[in-house]
Amino acid sequence: MTRIPSRGPSRRHVLGGATAIAAASTLPTRIAIAQARPLKLGLMLPYSGTFAKLGENITFAIELLIAEKGGKLGGRDVQIIKLDDESKPENGPQNAERLIKRDGVDVLIGTVHSGVQMGIHKVVRETGTLCIVPNAGAVAVTRELCAKNVFRASFSNWQPAYGMGLALGKKGVKKAAWITWDYAAGAESGAGFKEGLEKGGGQVVQTLTLKFPETNFQPLLAQVPGLGVDAVGAFFAGGGAVQFVKEYKAAGLKVPLCGSGFLTEGVLAAQGEAAEGIETALHYGDGLDNPKNIAFRKAFKDKTQRDADVYAVQGYDSAQLLAIGLEAVKGNVEDEANLYKALRAAKFASPRGPVSMSSAQEVIHHIYLRRAEKGENKVIGIAAENLADPGTGCKL
Ligand code: BEZ
Numbered sequence: 125m126t127r128i129p130s131r132g133p134s135r136r137h138v139l140g141g142a143t144a145i146a147a148a149s150t151l152p153t154r155i156a157i158a159q160a161r162p163l164k165l166g167l168m169l170p171y172s173g174t175f176a177k178l179g180e181n182i183t184f185a186i187e188l189l190i191a192e193k194g195g196k197l198g199g200r201d202v203q204i205i206k207l208d209d210e211s212k213p214e215n216g217p218q219n220a221e222r223l224i225k226r227d228g229v230d231v232l233i234g235t236v237h238s239g240v241q242m243g244i245h246k247v248v249r250e251t252g253t254l255c256i257v258p259n260a261g262a263v264a265v266t267r268e269l270c271a272k273n274v275f276r277a278s279f280s281n282w283q284p285a286y287g288m289g290l291a292l293g294k295k296g297v298k299k300a301a302w303i304t305w306d307y308a309a310g311a312e313s314g315a316g317f318k319e320g321l322e323k324g325g326g327q328v329v330q331t332l333t334l335k336f337p338e339t340n341f342q343p344l345l346a347q348v349p350g351l352g353v354d355a356v357g358a359f360f361a362g363g364g365a366v367q368f369v370k371e372y373k374a375a376g377l378k379v380p381l382c383g384s385g386f387l388t389e390g391v392l393a394a395q396g397e398a399a400e401g402i403e404t405a406l407h408y409g410d411g412l413d414n415p416k417n418i419a420f421r422k423a424f425k426d427k428t429q430r431d432a433d434v435y436a437v438q439g440y441d442s443a444q445l446l447a448i449g450l451e452a453v454k455g456n457v458e459d460e461a462n463l464y465k466a467l468r469a470a471k472f473a474s475p476r477g478p479v480s481m482s483s484a485q486e487v488i489h490h491i492y493l494r495r496a497e498k499g500e501n502k503v504i505g506i507a508a509e510n511l512a513d514p515g516t517g518c519k520l
Contacts (some may be wrong), residue, residue, distance in 0.1 A: 125343055125440050127238075128417060130371070132398045132477055133395075141246040141386070142143070142316055146179060151252075154274065155312075156232035156358070158297040161456065162200060162201035162202055162203040163197060163198070163200040163201070163203065163230050163231065163368060163445075163450070163457070164203050164205060164227065164228060164229045164231075165186075165197075165202050165203065165204050165205070165222070165228050165230070165232075165233065166206075166207065166223035166229030166231065166232040166233070166234070166286045166427070166487040167183055167186065167204060167205070167206045167226065167234065167238075168207045168209050168219055168223055168232060168233070168234030168235050168244060168394065169182055169206070169207075169208070169209060169233075169234055169235055169258075169496070169520060170208065170209055170210060170211045170234060170235070170236050170237065170240075170364065171183075171208040171210075172205070172210050172330075173210050173211050173326070173327070173337065173363075173365050174206055174337040174361075174362045174363040175211045175236045175237060175361065175362045175363075175486075176362070177362060177363075177365075177390060177435075178259060178362055178435045179208075179235075179236055179435040181390065181428075181430065181432075181439060182233075182236070182258045182431060182434040182435050182436065182438060182439030182442070183206065183439060184337040184424065184426060184427060184428045184430075184436065184439070184440045185295050185330070185432070185435075185436040185437070185438075185439030185440040185443070186204075186233065186440070186442060186443045187204070187256075187427075188423055188424060188427055188440065188443075189213035189439075189440050189443035189444055189447065190202050190443060192423070192439065193447060195449075196304065196456055197240060197443075197446060197450045197455070198447070198449075198451050198452075198453065198455030199450075199452025199454055200450070200455035201453045205223065205227050205229055205302060207219055207222065207223055208237075209235050209237070210241050211237040211239075211240060211322070211336075212240065212422070213239030213240050213242070213243060213307075214317065215240075215242075215243075216235075216239070216240040216241070216242065216243020217242055217246055217247050217345055218238075218243075219244075219343040220232065220234070220243060220244040220246075220247035220248065220389035221247055221316075223253075224247060224248075224251050224253050225444075229253070229453075230242050230253075230254070230457045231253070231254045231255075231256070231457065232244065232248060232253055232254070232255045232258045233255075233257075233258050233439075233442050233443075233446070234257070234258070234291055235257075235258070235259065235260055236240070236258075236259040236260055236306075236435075237243055237260055237267070237309070238260045238261060238262035238281065238308035238312070239262075239307050239308055239336075240260065240264075241257060241260035241262045241265060242262055242264070242402075243263075245264075245265055245269060245271075247270070247468075248271070248273060249271050249273075249274070249469040252273055252274050252460075253273065254275075254276055254449075254457065254463070255273060255274045255275070256274075256275050256276070256442045256445060257275070257276040257277065257278055257442075257447055258277060258278055258435075258438045258439050258441075258442040259278045259435060260278070260309070261278065261279050261280050261281030261283075261309055261312065261313075262280075262281065262308050262309070263280050263281055263282055263308075263312050263339075263513065264276060264313050265280075265282060265432050266484040266485060266486035266513055266515055266516065266518060267453045267484065267513070267514075267515055267516050267517045267518050268516075268517030270484050270485065270515070270518035270519075272464055272485075272520055273464070274430035274459070274485060274486060275481065275485045276485065276486050277438055277441040277442040277444075277445050277487055278438040278441075278442075278487065279407055279438075279487065280312075280314065280486055281308070281309050281312035281313045281316065281359075281384075281490075281515070282312055282313070282316035282319075282513055283316065283407065283489075283491055283508075283511055283513055284313070284321040284384045284385050284386075284404075284405050284407065284491055285310075285314065285315075285316035285317040285320070285344050285357070285359065285405070285407075286316035286317070286319055286491070286508065286511070287316075287320065287405035287491030287492075287493070287511065288317055288320065288357060288383060288384060288403075288404065288493075288507065289316065289317040289318060289319060289320020289322070289323070289324075289326075289357070289381055289406035290320035290321075290323060290324065290383075290507055291320075291405060291493050291505075291507045291517075292320070292322055292324065292355055292357070292382065292405070293320060293324015293325060293326050293469040294324055295324075296454050297321065297326050297353055297354045297355045298325070298327070298354060299326065299327060299329050299351075299352060299353045299355075299358050299398065300321055300326060300327070300353050300354065300355040300356065300357055301328065301329060301330040301331070301332065301348065301351050301353045301355075301357070301379075302314045302315075302317055302318070302328050302330070302331045302332070302356075302357050302358070302359075303331075303332045303333070303344055303357075303358045303368075304332075304333055304355060304358060304360065305333065305335065305336040305338075305359070305360065305364070306333035306334060306335055306375060308335065309359060309361075310333060310336075310359045310495050313356075313359040313384045314328070314331055314359070316384075317357045317384070318387050318454070323510050325343050325444070328349050328357075329351065329352070329353060331355070332344040332347060334337050336507065336511045337363075339363075339364055339368070339371075340343065341371045342371070344373060345372060345373075345375045345377065345431075347487040348375075348377050348379055349377065349379075351379075353379055354379070354380075355379060355380050355381075355382055356372075356379050356380070356381050356382070357382050357383050357384075358381065358382075358383040358384075358387055359383060359384045360386070360387055361382075361384065361387070361388075361389070362386075363388050363390070363391075364439075365388070365389075365395075366388060366391045366394040366395055368387070369381070369387065369388065369395045369399050369402065370389075370395060370396075370398045371435065372398070373397070373398035373399075374398070379404075380401075381400070381402055382402065382403045382404060383403055383404050383409075384404065384405065384406070385406020385408070385409075385434065385492075385494060385501065386404075386406070387402065387404050387410075387499065388402055388404050388494075388496045388501055389404075389406060389408075389433050389435070390433035390434070390475070390499070391436060392496060392499050392500070392501065394497060395496075399496040400497065400498075401495065401496060401497070402495070402496045403493065403494065403495050403496075403504075404493075404494050404496075405477050405491050405492065405494070405507045405508075406434060406485075406491065406492060406494060407434065407489045407490065407491055407492050407502070408433070408434040408475070408476045408492070408503065409492045409494040409501050409503035410494075410501050410502060410503070411478065411500065411502060411503060412475065412476065412492075412503060414473070414475070414477060415473075416473040416474065416475050417475035417476070417506075420423045420432060420437070420440060420475040421475070424436050424440075426449060432475070433502035435474075437474065437475045439475055440471075440474075440475065441474045441475075441476075441479065441487075444472050444474070445470055445472070446471045447466060448466055448467065448472060449463045449464075449466045449467040449470070450463070450464075452465075452466030453466070458489065465483070467485070468481055468483075468485060469481070474489070476489055477489065477490055478488070482512045482513065483515065483518070483520060484514055484515030484518035484520065485520065486512065486513045486515060488510055488511065488512045489510070489511065490506050490508070490509055490510060490511065491506070491507045491508040491511050492507065493505040493506065493508055497507060503517075
């Protein structure tokens with residue numbers, strides 16, 4: 125049986141023998157053949173480990189958007205191919221290659237963990253595959269290593285933590301500590317927190333870390349009373365965040381805990397009383413009163429019996445962004461110039477509020493200040509309005 129090439133003629137890789145068959149036909153015929161088959165959409169996400177629920181919610185929301193579009197994007201049926209990346213950076217490049225070279229995906233949406241993202245990034249830069257990032261905030265992706273085929277629909281690690289630092293500085297906090305996992309997301313969030321706090325005249329006097337995804341928090345928490353700080357900021361997410369917040373409360377520490385919003389996002393039910401009153405900053409919050417959010421939360425709940433969270437929003441927006449691009453080129457992913465042009469110009473209603481793309485292909489959005497109250501991350505203000513990552517070093 126002749127296999128229709130899974131990727132188009134402008135690609136530089138992996139087409140093998142099937143290329144010759146496609147090359148023999150005319151360009152319009154090739155495009156027609158390529159568009160007649162379903163678009164292969166690779167989802168490389170964590171479906172196991174501490175970030176499993178994050179990957180699930182992203183996936184459900186992508187499926188929701190596609191269903192809302194009648195099962196088609198840019199007029200093409202969509203075939204989803206899922207791969208559990210287990211949040212293991214060491215397997216990142218090989219897993220991305222499996223999806224692109226073995227399974228022949230046209231577009232890759234992935235992932236959650238910044239370290240794994242760097243593996244994906246290496247491969248998609250080499251292959252030219254369109255990649256939409258639905259969570260991982262690794263700053264290099266939209267800074268010095270930015271690429272014309274890579275778009276981020278979520279955030280950069282710098283953004284929410286910078287907003288939190290700004291908010292603390294405005295409150296007059298002079299000395300803070302930062303506690304996190306020792307990997308890109310923790311360090312880059314810490315840099316944002318420090319920069320925001322310093323703007324208000326405060327400083328980060330100590331950073332305490334442990335390896336990802338370890339949860340042996342006790343040796344770190346034991347140091348907090350001796351630090352002489354007015355606040356502790358933290359980056360943790362998923363299962364690790366549940367445990368950290370519970371142990372912080374159980375340790376009876378008097379220093380207020382705050383953080384990048386992932387600390388309490390999607391995990392409040394599991395954290396219970398321990399999370400009450402924690403302030404965080406994020407590009408989403410509960411109770412955002414815009415029509416898109418109201419409709420999205422209902423549809424997500426109906427589909428999954430879960431409450432939507434920022435991860436679901438980012439999955440939905442990754443698919444919204446992809447839909448905008450594919451509609452502009454009528455499903456022809458090979459029309460890269462017009463596809464990327466449409467993606468760069470995209471402005472759309474997200475459940476988080478209106479969003480647009482920066483010249484580094486990073487989402488621009490409000491960073492909300494939230495307080496955990498009775499199981500909700502209630503929005504209590506805007507920490508930074510229409511905040512774009514600086515995009516330092518990106519030349520697109
Ligand atoms: C990251 O690794 O970039 C990340 C993981 C979970 C939540 C937020 C960021």
